[in-house]
Amino acid sequence: MLKKYARFFKCSALSLLVLVICINYSEANVQISETGLNFFDFEEIKNDFFQQSDFNISNTYRSIDLEAVAKNAKCLKQMIEIQRGLRKEMWARKIVDSWGKIPSGLLNGNFYELGEFSQCLNIDRNGKRYETQYCLGQLTFEANLGIMPKSIGFGLNHNHGFWQMGKHTNIDQRLLVPIAEKKISITFGMCLPDSCSLHLTEKILNDVILKKGYKVKVSFPDNMCQVKESPSELKKIDIAAIFVLVTFFCLIAASTCYDIICTLTNRVKTQALLIFSFYSNGMKLLSYKKSKSPDMMHCLHGIRAISTQWVVLGHTFMMFAVLPARNKIDLLTFIKQYHNMIILSAPISVDTFFFMSGLLVSINLLKHFEKTKGRINIPLLYFHRYLRLTPLLGVTFLISMSLLKFLGNGPVWPLLMTKDTSCEKYWWSALLYVQNYVNPTEMCFGYSWYLSVDMQLFVISPVIIYIVYKLKTKSMSILLILILGCIGCDLALHQKYDIKGMKSRRMDIIYYPTHVRFSPWLIGVISGYIIFEARKRSVRIPKLFNLLAWLLSLALLAAVIFLNYPLIQINSEATWLAYGLYDSLSRVAWSIALFYITFACVNNYGGPVNWFLAHPLWQPISRVCYAIYLIHYHVLTVVMGQLKAPDYFTELKAFHTFLGIYVITVFVSIIASLAFESPFMIIEKLLFTPAKHAARNNRSENTVKN
Template sequence: MALKTILVAVIVGVVRCPDVVFGLHREDVKSALLQVVGHSRIPELLEGALGERQQQQQQRNSTKCDLQLQAAVDSMMNYSTGLWALPMFDAWGKIPSGILQGNFYELGSYEECQKFTHYDRKLEAEGQMQGRYCQLSVPLQMKPLGRQETEEGIDFNVRGLPTGSRQLGLTIGTCFPDSCDANQLNALLNGTFSTLFNSSSAHFTCESHLAAIGAKEIVAIIIFSLIVGLLVVSTVYEVYTMLSGHREPCRTLLIFSLYSNGVKLFQMVPRPSADGSQKSNAIDCLNGIRVISMVWIIFSHNYMMLTMSPLNNMLAMYDWVTSYHSMLVLASTVSVDSFFLLSGLLVSWSILRELDKNRRLNLPLMYLHRYLRLTAAYAALILFSVSLMKYCGSGPFWNGIVTLMSGSCETYWWSALLYVQNYVNPKKICLGHTWYLSVDMQLYILSPLIVYPLWRWGRKFLIAIGCLILVSMGSVMAIFLIENIRLAFVAAGTGGADRMSLTYYPTHTRMGAWLIGVILGYVLHATKDRQVEMSRRTVALGWILSLGVMLAIIFGDYPLQQPDTYMNHSLVVDAFYESTNRVVWASCLGWIVFACVNGYGGPVNTLLSLSIWQPLGRLSYSMYLLHLPLQAMLTGMVKNSVHFGDVDAVHKFWGDFGLTVTLAVVWSLLFESPIVGLEKILFGSLRKSGESKKSVADDKSSDVATDSTASLPQKQTV
């Protein structure tokens, strides 16, 4: 009976419950809940703390926080008051179970605290009371995890934590009147709670009140509303002209049309099958590579966000790291180099075709086209992040996640829109994943300096490109050795930021894969009119080596990631792996593209060239922009501890992926497709011949033009 009473009390969790619940009287439910809440001695502790605080403030007036806390404690200590404060204390977290498995979070009931409100006319001085959610951080007096410095040297037999801090501690959700802030609560903590926790480092952090809508929020609402309004008007106009049948609609007025742009977005153009005698002008396999790489990135970031969640089994991460399948996530950064390869390939291919045709480049037009195509959707996301994102959710970690994602955008939005933040503010990237755009744009700006000499002097200039690749690889190796950087997942808290800013974000350390793409584009351009003949032995050897080396790159990272042994091998191993794996990966992927283009792809080319990849390929830029902010927002809205496991991660991934694709469709129709229409108006005189033919190549160019990782070949070929 007692257990049943407690369970009902916990499930119901309200004070104003009916007189009888599941056969139990209301007072029985409240008494059982009071026992559960009172077991933590929260009211008694607060009463003692308030007593001490009142003695310290005898010569000063009590604050509103003191009065409201005292009223809440009196309610709990005196049944005659109706126990109106019971929901506030019920929202407190309790000491969690499974601490030895890494369960350091007991977040309580965030929503119960937020919904708590009370007003009593007898307590006019206290005023209306609402709940404010706070977190109590209690450092644990335990030997921290991670490699330990000892008198004998370094002990490598201790597991490490993949965070910047090695200090273990409990995070317990609490609920107080909203008149109390963290400073006032910490004053109470220092008086009474510190003796309970036997720690002077315990402290409260409280959720701040959501700021009122200001000027930038109003501007953002107006801009987004205007764009949505244009979309509605343009769509209605097109539908009306189609139904009336009186006249052809004005193409200028269809720029924002949901119907026209939607048809183009989801259009799938059948690709002619290669018969081995005629070479297609399309590189059909790029769509499949692009989409699969994008899915891989979203999948890996899904795991990253899961590790940032309040886990109830944190130590399970280390068992996961020791499994070989974890390398599919930990070594997934090479998926970015797949995009660099595609970008270099398309830039080289497009510029070489333009030079063959006109023997010169219109650089202002080329750069303007690129900037417009990428910046509209990107700028819209930055605007949303700094203005409206904070109003889109709530949770114990919501404010921290929003600050993590968009806090730097308040200061460095300009460097983001100028595509220089990988050098200007590498440790405070606005929308952290968009570092790639800076690198890609910088390489695109520099591309004529590399591709033009390649067109002018041919193979002779390949030596110079090879030297640039070696310089890029050498710079990575030198930085690793000089800065003593390790690759291990558990070493991310020691020099992790330096590793990202020194070797992961800079253009000069990431250009190797892009330059491989430039070489591949040159080779494909040089052989565009003929099939490259290769023997079966050569083809088989190429496929075996490329696939084998790619698998070796993924799983070769395994010994470098092991928590207990990653320091056992020389630093040179980490430096060599990191400086070579990206270029080698791009080279192997380049072979796959080369084989597919020349008719040696077999079932791989059939898979990568499926028409189904075309719509997803057009969405890939918006997917790239939106996926990480979306995943971060979903993480910030978590209100309970989360279990870490592969099944949980895969299940979460499909939800993230579905939402990402859905929002990408909306984002593309709002901010990408209209830019394509505007460009046709601005640069229409240069494109009439290409558009009048309605060729498959025109459709193909739109397939790749909306992808941030592509080089937007449409701007050079028209």
């Protein structure tokens, strides 16, 4: 009897479970149907395209001119061969198998199915390579986004900040933004004979879809096809880049060999022949020792190195947000967590460099004015700065425009290579450091905007510092008025364009222009003047005041990082005033905090913070920070841009990637700095150092060696 009841309850429970599953499945089907995600069967479309389509020329081109018929005759013939080959030949099946499929996890933000890139471009037929092309296309359909998870638009909507950051770095986003105007686009990879035009393929596929009655459209953007895994043809600019690199390599090899031979044989070295020596220049670049000179501000080495690491960290996470990922929705969770504001606030690190730039130029020019009684050779000053920055920048641009494309491959590789003509049209504005005004929306490598702003601030620095030198403390009121003017200008632009978050045109309006970015630089100038004057007397800071000042400085830094939290959320309803006040005042607050940290450390009131920031081990990294800034994004591109399938984003994975990127970048930057930065600094010294000083230095060096 008990067994009978047990069997009855078991059957009842099983029936109830099946009923619940059916109900849930039915509800899920309704929800998916309402979103529009089950409007089509892509596998059926693909099957009909290859096996049911009529590739007869007369049927395909009944309404098209004879020229189009002749152009695509080979393609149609090859498609017929594939149709027949699908019955028994592996090469034909590999072509079809290389196509992408509708991916799982659509509601989790996975709108990418890139197919098999390498398989498509390595089809073998009867022992010979079958010429194919791998292309990216989009399936677009209408969907009820109101029924879909609210967060699905995060990182997918083209108005969100991550996409603007993508524009800032010249990423082609035509296939990376899947949601726009109540439509969803799924990016997929496909494999075709290399003779087939996208126009023809698009026409045939859409005809198949139309016959099925699906409310879907297929489109293929231009320049999204690849016929080889890596480009093999050299253009003129590629040859020019190779010539430049080979020339420098020969100079480096000759100079380094000369240096080593002279060192081993104890011969006197000629300074001019050591210009390109990796041995001598490397010893200087990688040396670390704490100088006892009162003029040295060792804490700046640590601040500069950490700020550069912050830039690389921010761009690494940005690449995860911009590139295809299987779980885009998890990015919403990422920005909702307060501790991640440390990463999301990375753009403020740029203001650290503006502050240090103003600080150093202020101290150096005040020293010079004091020594020369207000006289300065301005053309020579500008030439020194231009020679210091431009060679490495020019070589970086040259390699990026030419040889970089040979260092990677993959489905999204063309999206990461700049396809527009901005570099060809505006290379001169980049090398003249005026692109943030001349062509702010068509920058040749958007990350270089900082160099333009920094150079423009350096150009006006002699006038500003001369006023400080002449008027002393009275000049502070002038600088404060300029800072207030910068804040007012920022607020006025926010109001005029109703800027909320990272809207369209944000970068060229309130991010690139010098007139909205120079408040940290001016605070740096004021800081330089205070530190310069403080060196002339003994500085004593009361313990209580020092403690309170440190707490206030750290509180300001934390406030700048974390107060941005509500402004970057996708449901933020903040007004232009809130965004304007944060953008303008955060830079001022950040720079004031940096001023006291620097002032305290320079005057030995920094305690463990000064010990950490001024540690000699920061010095080699600090010296290559300029090279790291120029090179890190290209390392990111090469390492992350070769993905063959959408990655899965996690914070731990992104941080692990950052560590690898940073180590590689430092290594490459050391080589780049030794090859294209150090030699020009030596050339400048040889050209402009008085002959008697050079002779004295040589005699001193020989005396020490003997």
